[in-house]
Structure formats: structure tokens, C-alpha cells
Amino acid sequence: LAYHRQQLELGRLETSSPHPAPPSQGRLLVVDDDPFLRSYLARRLRLSGYEVDEAANVETATRLLRERAYDLITLDLIMEPQSGYELFHYLKADPTLKWIPLIVLSGRGELGDKVRCFELGADDYITKPFQFEEMAARLSRLLARTKSFEHLAFRDPLTGVYNRRYFESRLHQELRRLESEPGPLSLAFLDLDRFKSINDTYGHSIGDLILQGMAYLLQQNGGPGDLVARFGGEEFVVLFPGLGRKEAHERIEAVRRRVHGQPVYRDKEGRSHSVTFSAGIAEWKPGMGGDRLVRLADEAMYRAKETGRDRIIE
Numbered sequence: 660l661a662y663h664r665q666q667l668e669l670g671r672l673e674t675s676s677p678h679p680a681p682p683s684q685g686r687l688l689v690v691d692d693d694p695f696l697r698s699y700l701a702r703r704l705r706l707s708g709y710e711v712d713e714a715a716n717v718e719t720a721t722r723l724l725r726e727r728a729y730d731l732i733t734l735d736l737i738m739e740p741q742s743g744y745e746l747f748h749y750l751k752a753d754p755t756l757k758w759i760p761l762i763v764l765s766g767r768g769e770l771g772d773k774v775r776c777f778e779l780g781a782d783d784y785i786t787k788p789f790q791f792e793e794m795a796a797r798l799s800r801l802l803a804r805t806k807s808f809e810h811l812a813f814r815d816p817l818t819g820v821y822n823r824r825y826f827e828s829r830l831h832q833e834l835r836r837l838e839s840e841p842g843p844l845s846l847a848f849l850d851l852d853r854f855k856s857i858n859d860t861y862g863h864s865i866g867d868l869i870l871q872g873m874a875y876l877l878q879q880n881g882g883p884g885d886l887v888a889r890f891g892g893e894e895f896v897v898l899f900p901g902l903g904r905k906e907a908h909e910r911i912e913a914v915r916r917r918v919h920g921q922p923v924y925r926d927k928e929g930r931s932h933s934v935t936f937s938a939g940i941a942e943w944k945p946g947m948g949g950d951r952l953v954r955l956a957d958e959a960m961y962r963a964k965e966t967g968r969d970r971i972i973e
């Protein structure tokens with residue numbers, strides 16, 4: 660166990676940069692038609708460590724929401740030509756958007772508006788004028804609660820990468836995005852080779868450490884837009900938005916070489932062994948559903964098994 664941990668530590672040292680950028684506190688969307696309030700709020704939030712996008716109307720907000728994932732939205736109610744209520748209807752109709760935390764920031768203080776917003780799914784309601792500090796404190800609390808909930812719901816507890824549930828919802832979201840903006844998207848399906856015999860020979864806890872190391876390497880080698888998830892027992896998937904199958908193949912090949920060359924466990928005679936995996940790559944084509952894309956990658960992975968393992972097939 661200690662030996663394997665040491666190997667993982669080495670991997671970490673190699674790749675960690677000496678001056679990492681401070682992590683973002685989250686990506687926010689500020690929707691307000693008042694340019695002064697909007698830029699004031701955006702500037703203060705950026706100074707507090709958030710990444711902030713601004714939208715002056717509902718149309719811009721919906722476009723931004725299709726293009727990228729947000730951690731929280733602040734929403735003005737009185738806007739032209741569509742009111743903030745229209746954005747509620749858009750968000751709540753979409754399973755991938757309906758749970759984004761939302762704070763209403765409104766000049767309307769009537770009880771009826773407040774109740775209606777909460778009924779429509781708002782998480783908080785702040786009336787203008789407001790003090791930035793109070794608003795930021797409420798926002799930070801809401802984000803923290805959402806993050807811990809998402810961690811439980813969407814992460815695999817053993818490896819820390821996304822779970823299958825999250826992968827499937829993101830795949831669905833990416834495919835919808837491609838309907839309006841066509842582009843490449845590829846998927847890799849990985850399965851560790853002869854993993855049962857590693858478990859049988861060295862025990863389940865060594866097997867668990869190897870799964871953790873594998874997840875770690877996949878994330879280390881990924882680009883910023885890639886999504887790594889544990890699909891099942893010793894199976895991982897990597898979604899590559901914006902990449903064709905050749906580029907996706909190259910990314911996974913880099914991982915294959917690294918895993919292949921890295922001694923992970925020692926047998927009783929003291930010999931070092933590495934773990935290998937077989938992978939299949941599939942590229943999305945217009946009209947293809949998510950299930951079919953996964954099946955194609957899985958079928959390619961099986962061909963990699965049949966033709967000798969430790970390889971990648973498109």
C-alpha cells in the first residue's frame with residue numbers, strides 16, 4: 660500500500676505547477692438590465708474571487724446558459740422585453756438547469772412577488788437597494804450548501820471523479836448544445852485489464868488504490884473541458900466536448916503509456932507490475948443519441964479486449 664501511495668505522490672509532484680492560479684469560488688451569471696448596478700455587482704463579485712458573466716436581458720441569459728455551466732444566477736425581475744419571470748420558466752423546464760441556485764434581486768418588495776418567486780424555484784429574494792456584504796454572505800452560504808449536496812449526488816466516493824448519474828446528465832446537456840451549435844464530441848470508454856485477478860491476488864484494498872490512481876491519472880491528463888467519470892466497477896468514461904476521435908485517441912494514448920510504464924504493485928517475488936486498460940473511442944455524429952454513443956465506445960473497447968488488451972480502438 661505504501662509503495663503505491665508513493666507512486667501516486669511521484670505522479671503528483673511531476674505535474675503540479677509551482678504557482679497555481681487561485682481557484683475560482685464559482686462561476687456566476689448576473690442578469691440585470693440596469694448597467695450600473697450590473698457592473699457594480701459584477702466587479703465586487705470578481706474582487707471576492709468569483710468568475711462573473713453579465714446578461715442585460717433574458718435572451719442573452721438563455722444563450723449564456725446554453726454555452727456554459729453556472730454555479731449560481733442572480734436575477735432581476737423588471738426587465739424588457741421579457742421579465743425575469745420568463746427566465747424562471749426557461750430554467751425550470753430544463754432538467755440540467757433547474758437546480759442552479761438562484762437569487763432574485765428585485766426592486767419589487769411586494770409579498771406577492773416574493774411568494775411567486777419562491778414557488779417558481781428561487782432560493783433567495785433580496786430587495787433593492789441592498790448591501791453588497793449581506794448579498795455576498797447569502798450567496799456564499801447558498802453556494803457552499805449546493806456544492807456539498809452536489810458532491811454527494813454526483814461524485815464517486817472511492818475515486819472522487821464524477822459518477823455515472825452526473826456523466827449521463829452532462830452528456831445529455833452536451834448533445835442538446837450540439838443541436839444549436841454543431842461541433843465535434845468524442846467519448847472514451849475504458850476498462851481495466853484482468854482486474855479481477857489483481858483483486859484475487861493482492862486483495863480488494865490494493866484494487867481500490869489502483870482505481871484511485873487510475874482516476875487521478877485520467878484527470879491529470881485531461882484538458883479543461885474534459886469530463887472524467889467512473890461508469891461502473893473498473894470502468895471509466897471520458898467525455899471530450901470539442902474533440903474529434905483522433906484527438907481523443909491521442910489523449911487516452913498518453914494515459915495508456917503512462918499507466919503502462921508505471922509500476923503500481925509488487926508481487927511476492929518483489930517484481931514490479933503495471934496495470935493496463937483497454938479503451939474504445941467513439942465520435943458523435945448528427946442525429947446520434949447518448950445511449951448509442953456510449954454503446955459504440957463500449958463495443959470498440961470490447962474489440963480492444965479481444966485483440967489483446969492494453970490498447971485503444973476507434
Ligand code: GH3
Nearest residue numbers: 850851852853854855856858863864866867892893
Ligand atoms: P477484463 O480484462 O476482461 O476486463 O477482465 P477483468 O477481470 O477486469 O473483468 P471482470 O469484469 O471479470 O472483473 C472486473 C472486476 O472488477 C471484478 C470486481 O471484483 C472488480 N471491481 C469492481 N469494482 C471494484 C471496486 O470498487 N474495488 C475493487 N477493488 N474491485 C472492483
Ligand code: MG
Nearest residue numbers: 692735737738
Ligand atoms: Mg430591472
Ligand code: MG
Nearest residue numbers: 850892893894
Ligand atoms: Mg468491466
Ligand code: MG
Nearest residue numbers: 850851852853
Ligand atoms: Mg476489466
